[in-house]
Every structure is written in C-alpha cells, then in structure tokens.
Amino acid sequence: MSLSNPLPFKQRVEQGLNDPFLRQSLKNAQARFREGKQRAAQILGNLEEWRTRAEAIRHHTIEHLDYYLDQFATNVENNGGTVFFAETEQEAVDYLIRLAKAKQAKTVIKSKSMVSEETHVNKRLEEIGVEAIESDLGEYIIQLAKEMPSHIIAPAIHKNRRQIAQLFAEVAGKELPEDTSALTRFARHQLRDKFLNADIGISGCNFAVAETGSIVLVSNEGNARLTTTLPKTHVVMMGMERIVPTWEDLDAVLSLLPRSATGQKITSYVTALTGPRRENDQDGPEEMHVIIVDNGRSNALGTEYQSILHCIRCGACLNVCPVYRHIGGHAYGGVYTGPVGAVLTPILEGFDEWEELPYASSLCGACTETCPVKIPLHDMLIDLRRDEVDEKRSPGVERFIFRLFGTAMNNPALYRLGLKMAKHLLKPFADDEGFLNKGPGPLKAWTEERDFPAPAKESFREWWQRAGRYGGDPDGR
Amino acid sequence: MRVSLFITCLSDCFFPRVGQAVVHLLRRHGCEVDFPLEQVCCGQPAYNSGYHEEARTAAKQLIRAFKNAQYVVSPSGSCAAMIRHYYPTLFAADDEWRDKAQQFADKVYEFSQFMVNILKVSSVDACYEGRATYHHSCHMMRGLGVSGEPLRLLQSIKGLEVVDLPYHQDCCGFGGTFAVKMKEISEQMVDEKVEHILATQANILVGSDMACLMNIQGRLRRLGYPVQVFHVAELLYEGVQRYESLQSSAI
Ligand code: SF4
Numbered sequence: 001m002s003l004s005n006p007l008p009f010k011q012r013v014e015q016g017l018n019d020p021f022l023r024q025s026l027k028n029a030q031a032r033f034r035e036g037k038q039r040a041a042q043i044l045g046n047l048e049e050w051r052t053r054a055e056a057i058r059h060h061t062i063e064h065l066d067y068y069l070d071q072f073a074t075n076v077e078n079n080g081g082t083v084f085f086a087e088t089e090q091e092a093v094d095y096l097i098r099l100a101k102a103k104q105a106k107t108v109i110k111s112k113s114m115v116s117e118e119t120h121v122n123k124r125l126e127e128i129g130v131e132a133i134e135s136d137l138g139e140y141i142i143q144l145a146k147e148m149p150s151h152i153i154a155p156a157i158h159k160n161r162r163q164i165a166q167l168f169a170e171v172a173g174k175e176l177p178e179d180t181s182a183l184t185r186f187a188r189h190q191l192r193d194k195f196l197n198a199d200i201g202i203s204g205c206n207f208a209v210a211e212t213g214s215i216v217l218v219s220n221e222g223n224a225r226l227t228t229t230l231p232k233t234h235v236v237m238m239g240m241e242r243i244v245p246t247w248e249d250l251d252a253v254l255s256l257l258p259r260s261a262t263g264q265k266i267t268s269y270v271t272a273l274t275g276p277r278r279e280n281d282q283d284g285p286e287e288m289h290v291i292i293v294d295n296g297r298s299n300a301l302g303t304e305y306q307s308i309l310h311c312i313r314c315g316a317c318l319n320v321c322p323v324y325r326h327i328g329g330h331a332y333g334g335v336y337t338g339p340v341g342a343v344l345t346p347i348l349e350g351f352d353e354w355e356e357l358p359y360a361s362s363l364c365g366a367c368t369e370t371c372p373v374k375i376p377l378h379d380m381l382i383d384l385r386r387d388e389v390d391e392k393r394s395p396g397v398e399r400f401i402f403r404l405f406g407t408a409m410n411n412p413a414l415y416r417l418g419l420k421m422a423k424h425l426l427k428p429f430a431d432d433e434g435f436l437n438k439g440p441g442p443l444k445a446w447t448e449e450r451d452f453p454a455p456a457k458e459s460f461r462e463w464w465q466r467a468g469r470y471g472g473d474p475d476g477r
Numbered sequence: 478m479r480v481s482l483f484i485t486c487l488s489d490c491f492f493p494r495v496g497q498a499v500v501h502l503l504r505r506h507g508c509e510v511d512f513p514l515e516q517v518c519c520g521q522p523a524y525n526s527g528y529h530e531e532a533r534t535a536a537k538q539l540i541r542a543f544k545n546a547q548y549v550v551s552p553s554g555s556c557a558a559m560i561r562h563y564y565p566t567l568f569a570a571d572d573e574w575r576d577k578a579q580q581f582a583d584k585v586y587e588f589s590q591f592m593v594n595i596l597k598v599s600s601v602d603a604c605y606e607g608r609a610t611y612h613h614s615c616h617m618m619r620g621l622g623v624s625g626e627p628l629r630l631l632q633s634i635k636g637l638e639v640v641d642l643p644y645h646q647d648c649c650g651f652g653g654t655f656a657v658k659m660k661e662i663s664e665q666m667v668d669e670k671v672e673h674i675l676a677t678q679a680n681i682l683v684g685s686d687m688a689c690l691m692n693i694q695g696r697l698r699r700l701g702y703p704v705q706v707f708h709v710a711e712l713l714y715e716g717v718q719r720y721e722s723l724q725s726s727a728i
Contacts, residue, residue: 013659013662017662017665322648322650322669323659323662323666326662326665327662359655359658360662361652361655362648362651362655362663363653364615364619364652365619366615366647382525384527385525386527388527390527394526394527398526402523402526402528402531403531405522405531405535406530406531406534406535408517409520409531409534409538410534412514412515415517442657446656448660450696451699453491453492454491455490456490456491456493460484460493460496460512462493463496463497464500464512465514469511469512471504472501
C-alpha cells in the first residue's frame, strides 16, 4: 500500500472544492493548455492520423513488451550500463539504497520522475541520511511545501506566486519579491551547488528506445541534462511500459507528447542518453543504472485494461477534465491524477484504498476524446465499476435498487407499474409548476441544490394509447 | 417510411411532450410512427454504475420489443449512444445475442440525426421569437458523433437567434448517479454551465437529451433564472404550430 494522501476521498474532494485559488488557477491553466493543444492540432493538420499511428506503436510495443524490454536491457548493458528489473516498489528502492550506500552518497539530485514519486524514493533516502533534492522547478516547489504533484506535467500547478515566494523565503531566510524571474533566479542559484556536489543523479525516463538501449528525457528547464551528466552515478527509474521499439517510433510519440501536454511543438530540451561516459567523452556519469519498475503494471497485461499502459503521461486528459478542474489533483490521492489516475491507480494498487476513484467521473468522455494514444479512459472507468460491483463493493441499497431494476426490465408490465407508482408517490411533493424542491429518499441529494420535475399527469405511453396512435389530439398534442 | 419510437423512460414519465413533438414531426415528414408498448429503459443507469447483468436484462427486453422495427428513433442522444456502442460489447461473449444486439444497434438513431441524415430534412417551416443557445450532451456529441444536425434544424426556425454556448464541450455535471454520488462536484459543474448559459444572454436553452436538460433546468430554476428549457423536437414543433397559425390567420 502506498497511499500518499492520508485523508479519505470525500475530505480530499472537499479540500479541493473549498480552495477557490486552486480552482481558479486550474481553470486558467486548462484554458491555456486547451488553447495551445488546439493550435498545435491545427498546425499538425492531420492529428487523427498521428493518433492512429501512435496508438498502433504503443499497442504493438505493449503486446510484445517482453521482447522489447529484453532488447532494451541487452543494449543498455552492451553500452556499459546496468539494468535491474524491480517487481515491487520495495525492490526498486532497496536497489537504490544499496547503491547509495555503496557510493557513500550524501546528496542526490533528481530530475522529475513519477516512478520515484510512486516508490517514495525521497523518504527512503532521507531515512538513511541521504539528502534528495528535486531539480525541476515545480518539483522543487512542492518538495519544499512537502506536498505531492497535482498534475503530470505541471506538478505545482496549484501554487501561486505568493505561496512560492513564501516557500522560497523560508529557505533564503529573507523576504523575496513575488516576481517570476526573481523566483526562478533564486531557485537556480540554490540548485547550482547541489548539482555540482551531488553524488548521484536520479532521473525518470519519458521513453526508452529498445533498438539502441537509449533513454530519452523531455524537459523545459535543462535540469535533466545536468542531473544526468554531472554526478558520477546516474540512476534511471522507469516504468516498464516506457519502451518504444525504434527511433522512428520515438518520433511519432515524441511529436505528440508536448503537443498534447502544453501545445508546444517540442520542448526546450530533448535529451537522449546511451550508456555512461565513454573513453573519449568530455563528460557524463561513470556509471549508469536503469531500474525498470513493474510495481503493479503487469496487473494490466493481458486484461481489458492493457491499453492503460499505452499512456505517454502527457496530461492532456487532465487538461480537459471538468472533474479535475474542480477538485484538483490532490483529491485523487495517488501519484497519478485526473482521469488517467482514476483508472491507473486502482489497477496498480487494487481497490482497497481506491474504491471511489472510478466513480469520480461523470463519464463525459472528454478524456477519451483527447488522449493522443486513444486510451478509452471513460470506458475503463465503467469496467472498473463493474469489477467493484462484481466484488460486491458497491453499497447494499444500490445493489437492491438495481436488482429491482433488473426484475422490472425483464417484465414490462412491472416496469409500467413502477412508472405509475412513481407518479403517485411523487405527486404530493410537487409544487404548482410541477417541480419538487424537496424530494424523498434518493431524490433528497438531488433536490438539495436543484429542482426535480414531477412525473407528468399523463405519461407518453398513456397518451399514445389514448390519442397518439390515432394521430393525437386536435390541439396537436 | 416506418419508424418505431424508443421514447426513453425519462421522456415517457417526465416529459411526454417531447415524445409527442417527435411523433408529430416525424408524421409531418411522411413517416408512419409506431410505439412498441413492450419497451423499457435502455439500461444505461445500470450499465454506467457497473451492473452489467441488469443492463443486459434491459437490453434483451428492448431488443425483443423492437425486433420488427425498420428504424428506431429516440429523442435522447445518450440512450441512442448506449444502444449503438455498448449493446454490442455487452453481448460480446454471447453467441446468441451478439448479432441481435448489433442488428438492433444499427437501426437506432437519435431524433435530429434521423431527421437530417435519413429523412434529409434540415429545414422546417417554423417560427419562434427568441435568443437560444444549445447544449451539446457529451454522449451525443462524443459517443454518437452527432453535433451539427440539431443546430441545423434550430437555425431553420425563423425569428430564432441561435448563439454559441461558450465551453460547449464541457459536461453539465449530470452523469447519471454521479449527480447524487458525487453531488458536490456535480453541483460545481452545473453551476459553471449555468454561468456560461447566462453569459450568452439567451432566454432559451435547447438540448437533445432530457437528462442533461433536467439537471441544468433544475439548477436554473433553483437559482431563479428565467431561462426556458426545450428539447430540440419540442421547440421545433412549437415553432411549426406558430408558423401554421400565422399562415392561417394571414389568409
Ligand atoms: S491517458 Fe492519454 S491523455 Fe492521459 S496522460 Fe496518458 S496519454 Fe495523455
């Protein structure tokens, strides 16, 4: 279990909903990202073709994941790197800890890696007295705030300039201007020393190219380059699904990633690394360790959820999700937020802590529509609900109601009777205009904030039998 | 052309005028309309909540009720999408029902989709004074891929000004049981929708799915905003009647 936000779901949602600043900034960010994506799609012109191709590549890769993982690992080793396959979070971190001890590491510099977040690397390093510093501006901010990322590509999206200035002021021990460039300058200054003195650099991996054993990092800040070249030891932590077979395939998915994420054609830095420093190289680490993490991913293999492993972590589904916009990333509780988090987290970790997540969606399908690799996210949410129902996790009352529903559907006479009864039962609650503003039973939740229509005096069915089939009333009805 | 109506449980019980408008409009355009009395709910509430066995029961009954139909027309985009998309998957593992489900799915159309694409009617003789905006329901727009058709019909109404709804691609927050299960989130979503509607200064809201309209209308009423809410068929038929009475009074 690696529940990251200890509050129960309802309270996490409440926290999000009651944070006007958070909601405003998410609204602004969504507007910006959506516009960017639209523009990028227009420039690309044939977005659908790109999506189809990217999906095909991802599908092929995941179908043959064994083969490509093997090819990738062999090539990393041929390049002089070391590969470790970690089945669990524990195995991944244990490997890292062993390495840190062997290197007598005091500090570790990191460049954004969701997997290290997933496996709680910082905490574990801290426990053995190793300082881990996030070098990505957003990650650095939330590290200071002792929080978790709330967006895949913009982890500190929920913080405003004032909050950031305050966090930095604590480090600086003096007031700092609330000005973006001053704050960035401060962070850069802080991090410079850390880069130079770090014993180990830990990075994530956006894509791993099997044919050459290379890893590819995408960033806008250049910190990934420093993280992976300055320290003597470089550790890559990657989910086992990050593979693409060839450089040509990389081109397709890499073209979609920034376009889907922020609307950029390409990010400021795209770094490809193939093994550690070679004999005549000017710089680069002496050792490169690649930790390939399963941590629940294989739960999806061979199931109807397999295509969730196609995800390229672009965050586009978050950027269009109205639920995410209102509750924010922390409400999802896990490392992965928004629609992809609602699907992925229960698959990785099981339902026990995550029963509510599949219901945190109105099933509007905006996520599915936008996903560059065509993952049917909202359909998966329905299937996860089905799994929960099958495991008898849904509330007893609900099961009872749907059992009744099933019985009535099998018997049209009973169904008709049900509709009639509803009419008579609800009548006393209706006002003059035919609306209920205080409904009984299950309608109570609805009518707390919304009126509910009373059933019509004459149902369509009754009208049809009386007049409709003969052409309707003379007045047209 | 013979058309069988799938009126949906919601319209049957709460909004019979929508069904009536559909009947009259289809007849005006030369269809012979029937209403199989053995029809039930499409099963969407059960399906979306994860009760797939119960959804299958409903689907089977609906398939039986419409087995002789040539075309099936429904005034709900989401129910039509349910049948078109999920019926075949519901029976993917059932040799006996898979084909039946597919055949049924192929016959089902949402009202405006049928009017425009099958009957080739994109303009009706109708008039209605007002400023209207249109809410695209998610399941109709994304699930069924129908969005331009109802707008074309609306734009043919004389005297009606149709204005774009900002952020029209955003969900109204209904989502079936979502509206009560995740009531707080749903409320925020419908409030945002209301805000966008008010920004258009329209006095009429039109849609093609009574479930979403029920949600938005319920909130509009509670907040006291005098925006009239219509199903597209209802407004069209209202407009047709007005047009006709104008014609006859002109003679
Ligand atoms: S699920 Fe799709 S849209 Fe969401 S982050 Fe993954 S690739 Fe991007």
